[in-house]
Amino acid sequence: MEISTNVSKIKYAIRDILISAKEVEKTGKKLYYFNIGDPDKYDFDTPQFLKDALVEAITVDKANYYSESMGDSELRTEIVNRQKRLWGTELNPEKILVTAGVSEAISIISGSMAPGTEVLVPSPVYPSYLSYFTFHDICGIEYNTQESLDWQPDIDDIRNKITPKTQALLIINPNNPTGAVYPPKSVKAITDIAGEYNLLVISDEIYDLLTYEGGYKSTASLTDVPVLELNGISKTLLSPGWRLGWANLRDEDEKYSHLWEAMNKQSRIRLCANSPIQKAVAKVLNNDMNFLIEVNRKLKERATYFAKRINEMEGLSARIPQGAFYSFPRIDLPIDDTEFVLKVLKETGVVFVFGSGFGALGKQHFRSVVLPEIKVMEEALNHFELFMKNLNLSVK
Ligand SMILES: Cc1ncc(COP(=O)(O)O)c(C=O)c1O
Structure with missing residues (x-):
């Protein structure tokens, strides 16, 4: 073969x-x-409260069934509550897609964009993005981050790398691999560019609660431009093997409803994310952290x-x-x-x-x-x- x-x-x-x-x-x-x-x-x-919630999910709740492809509705509501509680953002539970980790969300997003689409990504970048993009013939165009400035993004370079084919721009904050946390004003400068050039902001926030000095803010809380947020439990709930993440689209003017539909269509062919884990996470996502x-x-x-x-x-x-x-x-x-x-x-x-x-x-x-x-x-x-x-x- x-x-x-x-x-x-x-x-x-x-x-x-x-x-x-x-x-x-x-x-x-x-x-x-x-x-x-x-x-x-x-x-x-992994916190004991999460382990206990999983036992309850499979014994008391018997959540051993397939869930909806977009994710258990209770969990989607708790994700809305989480983002509101932590960052003051208002999400729509119908615009949340629960996935097998952020990795699956990256795969689904990459598979939804047309081949040849250019997406700006930070350099250095978490490698899954470049690999899934390559796999789907998406062009990941790298913008510089500045090592001498603790790896902060180079705003001018972002502007210089935009072409007529650029459709989206990725922010990874806090950052893997550099350990950088971007100050809100840098994030705002980036989202302003996205607004000016009509780019979708993809914001990977999987480390959002893992900052040492504070000062971090979720991207969607700093801007009104459409944001496709990625998050999950692997890092902040210390449970990478549970494989649970989500993508949520904050897009008030429905500019990206075609992308959202394409993502949901793909999610249906893989049936659903793990139901017991979804049930367990819904119980504790808004616990004291x-x-x-x-x-x-x-x-x-x-x-x-x-x-x-x-x-x-x-x-x-x-x-x-x-x-x-x-x-x-x-x-x-x-x-x-x-x-x-x-x-x-x-x-x-x-x-x-x-x-x-x-x-x-x-x-x-x-x-x-x-x-x-x-x-x-x-x-x-x-x-x-x-x-x-x-x-x-x-x-x-
Ligand atoms: C920036 C970033 N995004 C996504 C992922 C993948 O996370 P998940 O375990 O949710 O698939 C990782 C894992 O290291 C990561 O560092």
């Missing part, structure tokens, strides 16, 4: 690196997995520690992350980032992800999670530091 040429073009560096990691592991080397943004792989756990104070405290401490250790190593530098759980250090050495990451893996057992897997501005960088406990990071970074000392002969 011939294989789809579009499949051969897709990549997902965050998991692709595991193929090499498993080879190294077979040699008996201890590995430090710093590649996947999964808090449950470290000392974070005070457990996140401790989560953010730990993340800030770990992110600061990681960046400090990196900045002590010659040839490397890192901005201090402000949210999410990643650091994206720069490699100022005459070595390609993929080669660097593979060398680090083989010699130290530390699994980072090569930055070029995150688009053009990812080159000469690598991504690490800042999720492990300090003592684990310390052990891994001690090996890494030694490796860097031996490599340090040829700083650019």
